[in-house]
Amino acid sequence: MQGAFLKDADLKPHLSRYWLNANYDDPESFHEQIVGVCDTYAMAANVHKEGGHVVSTDEMTGIQALERTHPTLPMEPGKPDRREFEYERHGTQTLICNFEVATGKVITPTVGQTRTEEDFVEHIRRTIETDPQAEWIFVMDQLNTHKSEALVRLVAEQCSLEEELGIKGKSGVLQSMETRAAFLQSSTNRIRFVYTPKHASWLNQVEIWFSILVRKLLRRASFKSTEELRKRILDFIDYFNETMAKPFKWTYAGRPLTR
Numbered sequence: 001m002q003g004a005f006l007k008d009a010d011l012k013p014h015l016s017r018y019w020l021n022a023n024y025d026d027p028e029s030f031h032e033q034i035v036g037v038c039d040t041y042a043m044a045a046n047v048h049k050e051g052g053h054v055v056s057t058d059e060m061t062g063i064q065a066l067e068r069t070h071p072t073l074p075m076e077p078g079k080p081d082r083r084e085f086e087y088e089r090h091g092t093q094t095l096i097c098n099f100e101v102a103t104g105k106v107i108t109p110t111v112g113q114t115r116t117e118e119d120f121v122e123h124i125r126r127t128i129e130t131d132p133q134a135e136w137i138f139v140m141d142q143l144n145t146h147k148s149e150a151l152v153r154l155v156a157e158q159c160s161l162e163e164e165l166g167i168k169g170k171s172g173v174l175q176s177m178e179t180r181a182a183f184l185q186s187s188t189n190r191i192r193f194v195y196t197p198k199h200a201s202w203l204n205q206v207e208i209w210f211s212i213l214v215r216k217l218l219r220r221a222s223f224k225s226t227e228e229l230r231k232r233i234l235d236f237i238d239y240f241n242e243t244m245a246k247p248f249k250w251t252y253a254g255r256p257l258t259r
Helices: 002-011 027-042 044-049 117-128 149-158 177-184 206-218 226-243
Strands: 053-068 087-100 106-112 136-140 191-195
Touching (some): 027 044, 027 191, 044 053, 053 206, 053 226, 087 117, 087 206, 117 136, 117 149, 149 191, 177 191, 206 226
Parallel strands (some): 136 191
Antiparallel strands (some): 053 087
8 A cells, every 4th residue: 555655646746735724713803804905905096196105015035146157048939038047146135115006116115135123114214204294004914023113113203102102022002012013003093004914915915016026027137246136126116117017906805706
C-alpha cells in the first residue's frame, strides 16, 4: 500500500498545493468588516466631491533590484521576448503605496530600505499634509504597524484632540492593540482607518495596483542598483498617473452573490 501511495503521489505532484483553512471566531463580525470596507469604497466618490480622500494603503516589501547578466532579446515575429535567467542581486526596496479610490491615482508613494513603525507613520503624515484640513479615510490590513502608538499620536495631533491617550500596555487608548484600533477607526475623527478582516487582504484595492506594477515594470526589468529601482518605480507611478489612472469598477458589496 505504501509503495502504491508513493507511486500515485509521484505521478501527480502538481495536485499538491498549500491551502489556508481560515477559522473565524466571530463570522458575523468578519462579515461586518467586509461590508464596512465595501461601503467605504462605495462612498469614495462622494467623499472626494466634498474635498475628502478615501485611500487604499499597503506596503510592498522585498522588491528586488535584479540585474540580468545579459540583455533581454526583443520580440520577433513568432517569438516572445527572451530574458536571461541569470542575474545579480543588488538589494531590495519597500514601497508604501496609497491608491486613491475615487481617482485611481497613486499619491505620495514612499520607497525606501525599511518599513518600520516610524517609516509608516511618516508616510501617513506626508500624505495627510498634502491636504491638511481634509477628511482622510485609509483602508488597510491589520498589520501591527497599522495600529501603533505613534499612529494614534499622529491622528490625535492632526485632529487637534486633547483627550488623554493613556500609557501603552497599561491604560487608556494606548493600552492595547484593540484599544488603539478602536480609536483609529472612530467615525468621529476627521482622519480614520478602515481595516480589512484577517485573511481578506484581497479587499484592499491597492493590491490590484501592485499587480499592475509587477506586470508593467518589475517582471521584465533589470536594475543595476536599488537607487535605480527606486527611481524607476517613482517614474512609473508618474507615468501611470498621467496616462493610465482611473478608478477600479468595484462591484462586490460584501454580500453573498445570488442568481
